[in-house]
Each structure stands twice: as structure tokens, then as C-alpha cells.
Amino acid sequence: MHISEGLLSPPILVTGAVLCLCGTAYGLKKMDAAEVPTTGILTAAFFVASLIHVPIGPASIHLLLIGLIGLLLGWSCFPAMLVALFLQALFFQYGGLTVLGVNTVNMALPALLVYFLFSPLIRHKHYRVNTLGGFLAGSLAILGSGVLTSLSLALSGEPFVRAAQFILLAHLPLMFIEGFITAVVISFIKKVRPEILHRSSATELGLE
Amino acid sequence: MTVIKETFSEGSSLLHRTDPRLKLVSAFLLACVTAVLTTIPGALSSLIGALCLLFLSGLLLLQVLKRLLLVNAFIGMMWLFLPFTTPGNPLFSQFGLILTREGIELALLVTLKSNAILLFMITLISTTPTVTLGQALDALHVPEKLNFLLLISYRYLEVIFQEYNRLAIAARVRGFVPGTSPRTYRTYGYLLAMVLVNSFDRAQRVYQAMLLRGFQGRFYALHEFHISFTDWVIAVFMITLAILIFLADKLLPVFYTA
Numbered sequence: 001m002h003i004s005e006g007l008l009s010p011p012i013l014v015t016g017a018v019l020c021l022c023g024t025a026y027g028l029k030k031m032d033a034a035e036v037p038t039t040g041i042l043t044a045a046f047f048v049a050s051l052i053h054v055p056i057g058p059a060s061i062h063l064l065l066i067g068l069i070g071l072l073l074g075w076s077c078f079p080a081m082l083v084a085l086f087l088q089a090l091f092f093q094y095g096g097l098t099v100l101g102v103n104t105v106n107m108a109l110p111a112l113l114v115y116f117l118f119s120p121l122i123r124h125k126h127y128r129v130n131t132l133g134g135f136l137a138g139s140l141a142i143l144g145s146g147v148l149t150s151l152s153l154a155l156s157g158e159p160f161v162r163a164a165q166f167i168l169l170a171h172l173p174l175m176f177i178e179g180f181i182t183a184v185v186i187s188f189i190k191k192v193r194p195e196i197l198h199r200s201s202a203t204e205l206g207l208e
Numbered sequence: 209m210t211v212i213k214e215t216f217s218e219g220s221s222l223l224h225r226t227d228p229r230l231k232l233v234s235a236f237l238l239a240c241v242t243a244v245l246t247t248i249p250g251a252l253s254s255l256i257g258a259l260c261l262l263f264l265s266g267l268l269l270l271q272v273l274k275r276l277l278l279v280n281a282f283i284g285m286m287w288l289f290l291p292f293t294t295p296g297n298p299l300f301s302q303f304g305l306i307l308t309r310e311g312i313e314l315a316l317l318v319t320l321k322s323n324a325i326l327l328f329m330i331t332l333i334s335t336t337p338t339v340t341l342g343q344a345l346d347a348l349h350v351p352e353k354l355n356f357l358l359l360i361s362y363r364y365l366e367v368i369f370q371e372y373n374r375l376a377i378a379a380r381v382r383g384f385v386p387g388t389s390p391r392t393y394r395t396y397g398y399l400l401a402m403v404l405v406n407s408f409d410r411a412q413r414v415y416q417a418m419l420l421r422g423f424q425g426r427f428y429a430l431h432e433f434h435i436s437f438t439d440w441v442i443a444v445f446m447i448t449l450a451i452l453i454f455l456a457d458k459l460l461p462v463f464y465t466a
Binding site for chain 2: 065093
């Protein structure tokens with residue numbers, strides 16, 4: 001979920017911007033010139049994915065696929081998220097300029113974490129382990145993002161704490177859906193085009 | 209069907225013609241000043257400034273209002289919480305909920321600030337076509353790789369959206385009706401996975417085609433920006449506006465409380 005402009009306190013905004021700058025700078029440094037077009041086109045794909053509304057009961061939610069972005073892009077998820085969020089702010093005014101850093105960190109940091117935690121499961125030769133890894137990555141990334149989003153809100157002032165708790169709760173149903181969909185996507189890619197998954201793990205973990 | 213309608217970038221108003229580098233820097237400055245405001249008079253003057261820019265941009269008021277309404281959902285949610293969770297003078301209490309004056313003021317402050325920043329973004333950034341924005345970012349020394357990433361993502365948004373649509377239509381033709389079921393989520397999963405696989409393949413082809421044409425890791429912009437006299441006037445105006453907003457936030461509350 002994007003935090004709107006005008007809510008967060010200056011220290012939170014600055015912290016977010018600084019973390020975002022560091023993550024992006026490192027991500028860009030690790031990104032090979034040859035990887036840029038692939039990262040860019042995958043970023044566009046994730047932007048499109050975020051426009052898909054999936055029904056849940058009477059309502060619908062849109063997908064974020066944070067975990068999947070992490071698994072596919074590794075450290076590149078920082079620049080990719082920054083670009084995607086900037087484009088969303090530009091076209092739809094979702095999120096914004098001063099909260100760009102915070103929103104990027106809230107999504108890219110969990111993505112990076114699940115990349116480090118679950119990449120080994122994704123690379124495992126057993127199909128069931130891959131699917132489990134996909135589910136865990138997808139759902140825990142959403143949980144992480146929910147925690148960070150509500151934390152940035154709660155730390156901005158006492159009155160925001162209740163709203164922050166509500167936002168965290170709202171992430172829970174999304175957790176299961178994202179986990180499920182990420183697991184499906186991972187097992188599909190693993191069968192159809194495994195090199196997409198091995199690309200990032202091989203070059204960025206320094207294996208092979 | 210298109211994903212991105214850059215409605216706000218079309219026009220020939222004063223702000224549409226202003227140097228995009230200047231607009232980017234001004235938007236950033238004004239957004240930052242507004243984000244740190246702490247008083248309602250300050251936030252109100254920022255909103256008034258933003259409305260002046262809206263007037264200068266010549267954008268259709270109705271269109272902008274519609275957009276603002278849409279993105280105020282998050283702020284709307286805050287109105288459900290803030291008036292009751294802020295300690296202060298109780299105005300009204302029922303069912304164990306206490307509505308405070310401070311709470312309403314905080315919600316109002318947040319709403320004013322948020323909308324002022326949104327208007328700065330619409331009038332100063334969204335009035336530039338994305339490709340020009342990329343060139344402006346390049347001129348402002350944003351890292352080449354990041355800028356390239358931005359431009360290539362933008363370039364392929366539409367292509368990938370069409371691809372997704374093609375698959376979604378194919379699913380519909382085969383009788384897929386989305387609902388709350390594992391089957392729906394699995395179908396979306398396969399759909400997305402296919403979009404990703406296609407995107408990945410496309411990326412390989414695009415990169416090979418780029419290499420073939422002598423790609424060396426950057427986009428060259430043939431366009432050069434020139435700052436005109438009007439741009440200087442606008443620059444002075446923006447800086448004055450930022451200072452006025454800042455001063456209003458510090459000075460006006462004295463009269464307000466007295």
C-alpha cells in the first residue's frame with residue numbers, strides 16, 4: 001500500500017529517502033549494463049501486474065507481487081521499485097514525491113530479504129520445495145511490507161498508531177493471495193523457463 | 209485500451225512550456241516545504257499556492273478534481289481514525305469514542321498538505337511528457353542507468369499491458385469468470401507467469417537488437433534545454449512561493465490563536 005503525501009513526519013521521510021538512495025545506488029552498481037533492458041521490461045511487467053484487480057469476497061484488491069520481484073531481480077529490486085513507484089506517481093498520483101523514498105523502501109526491503117532467504121528454496125531441485133519457497137516469499141514479503149508501512153506511519157506520531165494497526169490487518173488477506181499466486185508463478189516459470197530464475201541467483205550470489 | 213493516459217501532459221499553457229528541469233526542481237522544493245508544515249494556516253497557503261499553479265497550468269478543473277478524489281482514499285481512511293485517536297479537547301463523545309478538536313485539526317492538516325503536494329506534482333511534473341522528463345532528469349545528472357531503466361520501463365508499459373490483455377481475453381473466451389476461489393488465483397498466476405516469460409523473452413530480443421545498433425549503455429538526447437527569460441521569472445516566482453509558504457507556517461498561527 002502506498003502511503004500518501006503529507007502524513008509522515010520529516011525524520012521518517014528523510015530516513016526513507018536515505019535508505020532508498022543507498023539501496024538504489026548499490027542495486028545500480030551491481031546491475032550489469034546488459035541487465036538493464038531486462039530489468040526495465042520486468043519493471044514494466046510488474047507495473048502492469050499492479051493494475052490487475054483480483055476478487056476477494058465482495059471486494060477486490062490489486063496485486064503487488066513484492067516477493068516475486070525480489071526473487072527475480074535480487075538487488076535490482078531497489079531501482080526497479082523506485083522507477084515503478086515514480087511512474088505510478090507520475091501517471092496516477094498514487095504515492096508521491098516526498099514519500100517516494102519511504103514507499104520504495106517499504107516494498108524493496110522485504111523483497112530483498114525474501115530474495116536472500118528463499119532463493120535457495122527456489123533453486124532446489126524438488127518441485128514441491130520450489131512451490132513452498134514461492135509461497136513463503138510471496139506471503140512474507142507482503143507481511144514485511146505491511147509491517148514497514150504501518151511502522152513508518154506509527155512512528156510519525158501517536159495519533160497514527162490506530163490507523164497503522166488497521167493497515168497491518170488489511171495486509172493479512174493479501175498475504176495469502178500473494179503467497180498462493182507467487183507459488184503458482186514460480187512453479188510455472190521453473191517448468192517453462194528456469195533460466196529466468198537462475199539468472200539472478202547465479203550472477204548475484206556469486207554462485208556457479 | 210491503454211494503460212497510461214498522460215492527459216495532463218497535453219497542453220500549451222505557460223507551465224507546459226516551462227523548462228522541465230526547472231519544473232522538476234520546483235516541484236521537489238515545494239513538495240518538501242509542504243511536507244514539513246505543521247500548522248493549518250501554513251498548509252492552507254500551500255494549497256492556495258498550488259491552486260494558483262493549477263490556474264497557470266490551464267488543466268481542466270474537473271479532470272484534476274476527479275483525480276484528486278480518487279487518490280484521497282488513503283486520506284479518507286485517516287479521517288476515520290485521526291479525529292478519535294488524537295488526545296485533546298473532547299468535542300463529542302459517544303460509544304466510548306471521543307472526538308477531539310485536535311484530532312479534526314490534524315486530519316484537516318494532513319488533507320490540506322497531501323492535496324497541495326498532489327497539485328504541485330500534477331501541475332509541475334505531470335505536465336511534462338515522460339520522455340522529456342527523462343531528458344530533464346539526465347540533464348539534472350540523475351544516474352544514467354536509473355534514467356535508462358525509467359525510460360525503457362515506460363517504453364514497454366503499453367506493450368506488456370497489451371500482452372496481458374491478449375491473454376486475459378483468451379481466458380475470458382474460454383469461460384473464465386474471476387471469483388474468490390483457488391482456481392481464480394491459479395489462473396491469474398499462470399496468466400502473470402506467461403506475461404513474465406514473454407516479457408523476459410522480449411527483453412532478450414530487444415537487447416540483441418539494441419546491441420546490433422551499437423548500443424553503449426545510454427540514451428542520447430538530441431534535445432537541448434534552454435532557459436528563457438520567462439523561465440527565470442517562473443523560477444523566482446517558485447522560490448518566492450516556497451518562502452511565503454514557509455513563513456506563513458511560522459508567522460500566521462500567531463494571529464490565528466490570538
